[in-house]
Amino acid sequence: MSESHDPGVPGPGVDVPLFVQHVEEILDQALRELAAQPSILVALDFDGVLAPLVDDPAESRIVPAAVEALARLDALPGVHVALISGREATSLVSLAEVPVGTRIVGSHGAQRGHVGLSPNQLPELVTEPLALTDEQAALRAETLRETTDLAARYEGAWVETKPASVVVHSRQCTPEDAAALTDAVLAGPATRPGLRVQEGKSVVELAVVHATKGDAVAELRADVAPQAVLFAGDDVTDEDAFAVLEPQDVGIKVGGGTTAAGYRVADPEEMAAVLLRLLELREAV
Template sequence: MSADDQRPTTPRHRADNPVDAPSPVNGTRSGNAPGHATDDGGAAEVAGDDAGAPEVAGDDAGAPEVAGDDAGAPEVAGDDAGVPGPGVAAPLFTAHLEEGLDAALRAFAAAPTILVGLDFDGVLAPIVLDPKMSRMLPTSAAAIADLVALAGVTVAVVSGREANDLVALADVPAGTKVVGSHGAQWGTVVAGPDGAGALEASPVELSADQAELRAELIRLTHEIADGVEGAWVQEKPAAAVLHTRQAARDDAARLTQAVLDGPATRAVQVIVGKEVVEMAVLEVTKGDALVRLRPETGADAVLYAGDDTTDEDAFAVLGEGDVSIKIGDGDSAAAYRVTDPEEFSAVLVRLVQLRQGTLDTFS
């Protein structure tokens, strides 16, 4: 997430609502399907005779119980229908993924080499008021660790966040690819001396003119936002970013318009996202990132999941055999949709199950 929108128009400026496409297919079954998560984070009751089915413990305690008589749910091989995460003593409930999405995951998991591209905020981590407090869901973190350990799998976190900040917040294992600032920063997570993940990255290179323009953007944006409670300016290696999520609504609207009418009119790439306006001196998109990652990783198929408008750039470059998943509301070109990061964690767990079941095909 983090300041997401689509490709720029004049002057390299991105429209606020670029996508006019059919809504994606919902990722979980509707109607009489038990266990569908509600909008308030709870879950519907599970029908069936297995009233004693254990609940999922830990941070995903809102996940529904496993029904005993759901003959219509996709079968999962093995005795354990789920992949345990931290504090999860019972199988994670994944039986009610929408059939089309489950079929797409099955085909994707069977490809010899796969790339799993994931936005961070709103996908792996719930949106929070203070972006510095954002944390990945434990179940998603455990599933990513399992995926990275499997043969023929590359996981890439593709975010608008500054890459070092992203690694500090994201609980991802060594070997995970990291693309920060919408594609301006590139690196790989390595094991640090204390065992924690550290970013090994190439520096962002700017020309003298680009460096001067970046400094001007930062100065002008500070002049607009400084002193306004709840607003702040982020200084990225190739961009200036106005954040207004914690500001009063009137202040947020006024500051956003002032930035759009001022520094954003320079010859820069402007990204208007959820409570952010980013002005970058490098023209990059998440779609460009996937185009570069596919040959670099040798991926036969790509899955990408995102929640914000710049993720549409990534969805746009996917093709036959790839999987696109939109998290949350809003128009999207993605083929599938899930409700929130909690529901998407079940998608990751399901992908682990399917990939583990097909590994012997590639030996």
């Protein structure tokens, strides 16, 4: 792109609706083609894609412009919205501020459900049951014991429990301690047979159910039967999803790092701009 052309999306701190027209030209063309399809699936990771990464996952908040964009996209005919996250699905629904009916895939694909309403008219997860075998439950319990012992040696480290996995978090550790803890986990409990090990940004997840975000995209595609899929992710675990995208799909990497995605934006603010641009294009169809 020459200097006379639109330089792309401005950085953080700029009001998203004001720069929705600044989506990079090559990505804008892909969004035009996506918006013209009769039926589309918009599948998104949460942390680092819709919400900036923070030290305490409970403090994560979705970018306001993304809330608006997803609500309006979901209301349009032929648009299906899904979240595919490493988070436990119930906590994801409590934070995400997405429309009722949004399909939810948590724990990197191990949990399935959708957003419903409680008797108090608050969003809640309507979940599909996840049952572990006795062997899987025992493996998860032993993995939790070992990882908890390791995390206790490093200030700032903690272990999260999910229905089918345990996750060692090191974002609040010093870089040296984070590296040492990760090495210890990979050399110790991660070597147990039957575990699927996934490294992410300052996390190592040890799962007893072998599911990936690629599996989740494939299953959502089969369920929804869209003509095209948009998937956006920021972490190495999202590469499984990018790998199963088809030529008519749009894969967007949020942030830095090597990726199989065809397009890239810098941060959740820019991703919100992309969603608003898709909304604009879809409303014109």
